[in-house]
């Protein structure tokens with residue numbers, strides 16, 4: 001399952017962040033899912049749930065946000081939103097298109113909780 005390996009990669013990334021910050025647990029994760037990422041948000045969510053369950057340590061609130069597909073035309077250099085995967089410039093009709101965003105997953109925000117050492 002494609003989403004499961006993605007979730008695992010992301011989870012490793014998140015866990016490294018947690019370690020780097022010496023945090024006790026991960027509270028919340030905001031994830032941008034590009035329209036062209038080829039990811040089914042609900043499958044990704046269940047893959048994450050499964051990972052959480054098997055790690056048996058954290059309960060993370062996962063927020064998924066869809067990211068629209070944005071591109072730039074290499075002919076007229078204008079930027080536009082791609083609708084229905086129509087890779088053609090709406091301004092000049094050119095088809096030398098560069099995808100700017102919306103073609104992957106972006107870890108937008110990770111909220112960590114530090115260890116309980118508020119004694120000082």
Ligand SMILES: [Zn+2]
Nearest residue numbers: 073076089092
């Ligand atoms: Zn154009």
